[in-house]
Amino acid sequence: MSPVQKRIHDAALRLFAGKSIGEVNVSELAQVAGVSRGTIYNNLSSIESLFENVVAQLSSEMNLRVAKSAHPDMDPAQRLSNGIRFYMRRTHEEPYWGRFIVRYAATSATLQDMWSGPPVQDVLSGLALHRYDFRQEQLASVVAMIGGVALTGMLLVLEGHKTWRDAGSDAAELILRALGIGAKEAQAIATKELPALPPP
Structure with a gap:
């Protein structure tokens, strides 16, 4: 993105965080x-297209940063733990x-894809290495559990609890x-020092 597009993107993120799509207008965004x-x-065709662009960029950017944060040989349980904690730290x-x-x-299909990237790979790697104990057909439920717990944890951070x-x-x-x-x-895995999240 150009510097101007980045400013528009960041402004949209701030506005959409507190308002629905229909409540955001061009004057306020500007x-x-x-x-x-x-x-x-x-720089945009509509507020709706801007929202979708923000969602797509946000999802892919965070997945990429989490994936880059860990060595490929890292224990998948540690990678999963770090990924969850990165979301909490960035929320803060x-x-x-x-x-x-x-x-x-819960309502954006694109944003839901955020949980189908590195988290799924970490879960499948852990299952293949017998680090985890669940049935393969339970994978969708496992991913939903991870997403739900992560979102609730983020809300606890946002509300200051x-x-x-x-x-x-x-x-x-x-989750582990x-x-x-x-x-x-x-507990040991979940409290290990968290590395820096790589830049976008």
Whole structure:
């Protein structure tokens, strides 16, 4: 994206985090982005298309950053734990980003694809290595559980009920235990120092 498109994208993310698509207009978008209405019209065809672009970019960007954060040989349980905790930390650092995901994750098919990237690969790798104990046909339910726990943890962070560290570690530990990892090992994995999330 060009610098102007990035400003429009960031402004849209902030606005959509607190309003529905129909409540966002070009004038407000231009004001938040710090650009003219003409610049907005030159860079997008509609508010609806902008929303879809924001969703698609947000989903692919976070998946790529999480995937880049771990060495291919890392224990899949550690990769999954780190991925969950990255979402909590980024929610703390970028509340608008977290609010956007929490608001639209259940209704946007594109945003739901966020859980079908690295999380699914980590789960399948863990299953193949006998790190996890569930039936293959339960995979869709496992992914739904991970997404639901992650979103609830993000909401706890946003509402100030838990720190990102506590919410992330709790979510990761409980998911790992549900997948068959022992309690002590799950806690150790979920509280290991979290590396930096690679830049976009």
